[in-house]
Amino acid sequence: MGVATVSAVVRDLDVDLELVERHRYGDARAFNEVYARFEDMVYNLSYRLAGNREEAADLTQEIFLRVFRHLGSFGGRSTLKTWIFRIAVNHCRDRLSRWHPPTQPIGEETGEGVAVYADPSRGPEELAVAADDKRRVEQALLRLPQVFREVVVLRDIEGLSYEEIADVLGVRIGTVRSRIARGRDQLRTLLEN
Amino acid sequence: MVRHLSSEQLSTYLDGEVAFHESREIEGHLAACAECRDRFKAMQRTVSGVWHLDRVAPPPGFSTRVRAEVAAVRRPEPTLVRTVAAYVFGLPNQRALRTAAVAALPLVLSLFLFTNGMEQKAGLEQALMPLPAPVERVTVTPMADLPLAFPDTISKVADREFVWREVVGGAVWVQKGLEGEVPEFRVSAQSPQGRELLERYSELGFLIAEGSKVVLRYRLETIELSQGV
Numbered sequence: 020m021g022v023a024t025v026s027a028v029v030r031d032l033d034v035d036l037e038l039v040e041r042h043r044y045g046d047a048r049a050f051n052e053v054y055a056r057f058e059d060m061v062y063n064l065s066y067r068l069a070g071n072r073e074e075a076a077d078l079t080q081e082i083f084l085r086v087f088r089h090l091g092s093f094g095g096r097s098t099l100k101t102w103i104f105r106i107a108v109n110h111c112r113d114r115l116s117r118w119h120p121p122t123q124p125i126g127e128e129t130g131e132g133v134a135v136y137a138d139p140s141r142g143p144e145e146l147a148v149a150a151d152d153k154r155r156v157e158q159a160l161l162r163l164p165q166v167f168r169e170v171v172v173l174r175d176i177e178g179l180s181y182e183e184i185a186d187v188l189g190v191r192i193g194t195v196r197s198r199i200a201r202g203r204d205q206l207r208t209l210l211e212n
Numbered sequence: 213m214v215r216h217l218s219s220e221q222l223s224t225y226l227d228g229e230v231a232f233h234e235s236r237e238i239e240g241h242l243a244a245c246a247e248c249r250d251r252f253k254a255m256q257r258t259v260s261g262v263w264h265l266d267r268v269a270p271p272p273g274f275s276t277r278v279r280a281e282v283a284a285v286r287r288p289e290p291t292l293v294r295t296v297a298a299y300v301f302g303l304p305n306q307r308a309l310r311t312a313a314v315a316a317l318p319l320v321l322s323l324f325l326f327t328n329g330m331e332q333k334a335g336l337e338q339a340l341m342p343l344p345a346p347v348e349r350v351t352v353t354p355m356a357d358l359p360l361a362f363p364d365t366i367s368k369v370a371d372r373e374f375v376w377r378e379v380v381g382g383a384v385w386v387q388k389g390l391e392g393e394v395p396e397f398r399v400s401a402q403s404p405q406g407r408e409l410l411e412r413y414s415e416l417g418f419l420i421a422e423g424s425k426v427v428l429r430y431r432l433e434t435i436e437l438s439q440g441v
Contacts, residue, residue, distance in 0.1 A: 033368060050282065054275070062270045076271060080278050087282050098371070156261040174227070175262040180371070181229050182429075192432070200223035207258040 035099035070161045104187040159209040167202030370413035387428040400440025
């Protein structure tokens with residue numbers, strides 16, 4: 020297998036930049052593709068940071084309007100994924116600092132009309148975790164200071180690498196390591212009390 | 213006095229974000245220290261609890277709502293005609309201006325027809341003149357427009373971009389940003405560390421398939437991965 024074949028196999032084209040280029044040239048489908056790729060990710064992040072589905076929906080809509088307005092200026096210095104996460108985290112920070120805590124805490128919402136993905140990659144052992152435990156973890160997560168909640172959500176829910184988190188938050192990797200460790204420690208303390 | 217592991221060490225070890233040599237030290241300490249082992253297990257339980265949280269789907273019809281909002285933002289580019297029309301006809305309660313614009317219309321139309329007629333006359337005179345001798349056209353491409361070098365061959369693998377380079381004794385895929393760095397470790401694909409790396413990022417196998425080496429950042433260190441012996 021030669022270099023050219025290898026390149027073909029591992030996808031030479033930078034999909035992110037191609038999408039942005041199409042968006043710049045007015046191809047409406049390009050933004051739709053971006054939306055389809057990142058909708059779930061942005062909604063989940065907003066939900067875990069806001070702790071409320073209604074607020075998460077509003078945040079997600081505003082985030083995508085921002086993404087649409089600025090997509091043409093995306094220069095490819097980071098991946099589209101971290102670029103969108105950066106917009107999302109900054110927007111949530113901005114909005115949530117002016118927003119009151121949810122009156123209906125996360126996990127106490129009725130199941131009616133609420134869609135939850137069953138992750139097929141999770142095994143039966145994981146699925147067996149009690150709903151009550153989940154509710155406790157969700158509530159503890161919401162009580163974490165914003166700065167620690169962000170890193171715990173990005174790492175342990177969205178599965179970003181330390182490098183990606185540093186890129187999203189605009190901080191050094193050392194800061195990411197320290198924040199994740201402190202966030203986990205605080206979360207453990209909240210769960211034990 | 214026993215020096216216990218820090219929370220940061222336990223947390224980064226849990227995430228596989230410590231250097232190879234450090235992970236051996238942490239494993240050694242955990243095997244010997246019950247207190248740190250308990251702390252590590254407690255951290256594992258906490259993280260596991262977060263991992264188990266369900267992903268939440270947006271409400272029904274949400275995508276349609278967002279796409280409609282975006283479509284509302286998407287306005288057609290203003291053209292000169294649209295801008296002038298919007299200015300003249302969009303002016304509220306300025307009857308005099310609109311009347312003047314409408315009154316000027318016949319004058320503009322007459323001017324257009326007059327100049328168009330002149331052009332047509334000139335065109336007819338030109339058509340009756342004898343044709344000039346054909347001139348051989350030569351296209352000259354300026355040197356500056358020619359590509360001076362071939363673009364880099366770049367592959368995106370394992371969320372990283374690698375640039376292909378020919379070096380003495382073979383070829384190497386270098387992760388972008390690490391050009392010129394000397395690898396701290398050489399890892400064979402058959403070694404435990406190499407297998408771990410390929411298990412995590414199987415696409416890297418494509419890059420080393422033809423005997424090329426790969427230089428990448430992994431666990432905070434610059435390493436060189438190859439098929440080895």
